[in-house]
Amino acid sequence: MTQFVILDLEWNTAYSRSKERFINEIIEFGAVKLDDELNVIDSFSSLVKPKIEKKLRSRVKNLTNISNQDVAEADGFLIVFERFLEWLDDGEEIMLMSWGDMDIRTLIDNCVYYYDNPRIPLVSKYFDLQSYFMLKKNLAKGQQISLSNAATLIEVDADKYTHHRALGDSELAAVCFRAVFDENDYLKYVLTCDDEFYERILFKPYIVTDINDILVDKTVLSCRCTECGMLANQTSDWKFVNNNFRAFYFCKSCKVRYRVQVQFKKAYTQLNIKKSVIKIENKVNKK
Ligand SMILES: [Zn+2]
Incomplete structure (x- = not known):
């Protein structure tokens, strides 16, 4: 048997x-x-x-209604997390679920901080409730639906739950899950918390900043004249500006200048390339 556990966390950004x-x-x-x-x-x-x-950011205080004094009187992470694991452990396989993956990322990050180990004890499966809800409601992937908007969509009054507090949000996430749950398909979206799961979650996407990086595909750096379709000549070195490589090109036959911008962003499995070729209009020389 698998025990479903919905987790919700509140956190404060700390340096x-x-x-x-x-x-x-x-x-x-x-x-x-x-x-x-x-x-x-x-x-x-x-x-x-x-x-x-020790001091919570005002955004966090306003959102959660948790005060500096409230948290000052609580136990520290190591004690609370130990208590949480005791509560979690009832001999069954644990599937942790959360609304979007930020909560599990945050828990993993706190485990890295306190134990130098990203692994969440006892948890062998993970399920993203937000992705599943969006899938079942045919919502576009790009925009992530908030828990309260999800509640509105299934005509549940979110105000009945202590909003933006960990327990209230996990209870509300349970209601949203129940509304879309289909026992015939949910297993497809269950992730096993193996090495690759942790590698993927710990991977930080980054933008390539060195033009000689092995990830930079030189063929992407060329510039074709939009007028005649021929390759234009590069007239400047590549510079890294605003997270993009930038260089200028010139088409001799059309006498047109181009500014080319290319960005290489490394994600866990793929490299995302954004490229734009902008024609530079010749300024009229007024004398
Ligand atoms: Zn041309």
Whole structure:
């Protein structure tokens, strides 16, 4: 048997001087367990005392109504997470679910910070409720639907739940999941938390900044004249400006100048290339 657990977290963006990077520091855990009919049978809720940044950003305070004092009185991450794992562990295979993958990314990031290990103990499966909901409702992939908009779509009053708090949001996510759940297809979207799962989630997409990088496909760097279709001559070196490589080209036969911009962005499996060729209009020389 697989135990479905919906997790929702609240966090505060904190800068760790020792790690020299920003971390979404967890300040609240909320989770529910579901039975076979997807009813909530158990819940977990706890604030977390921050370690990196004691003061919450005002955006976080306004959104969650959690105060600096609330979290100051709570237990730290190591204690709360230990308690969460005890609550999680009931001898069954655990499938963790969250609305979008930010919560699991944040949990993994906190595990990296505290344990130098991204692995979430006990969890062997992961399911993105937001992606599944959008799929079942035929919503376009690009725009990620918020939990409250999803609730509106299925005519559920989101105000009945403590909005933007970890437990309330996980309860509401359970309602949204139940509304679209289909036992015949959901298994297709379950991810196994193996090495590749963690590699993929820890991978940070980046923009290539060195024109001599092995990822830079030189054939993409050419410029064809939009007037005559012939290859134009490069008249400047490639410069890296505003996350793009930029160079100028000139077509001798048409006497037209071009500005070419190319961006190479490395994602986990693919390289995304954006290219634009802009014709530079000749300014009329007024004397
Ligand atoms: Zn030309």
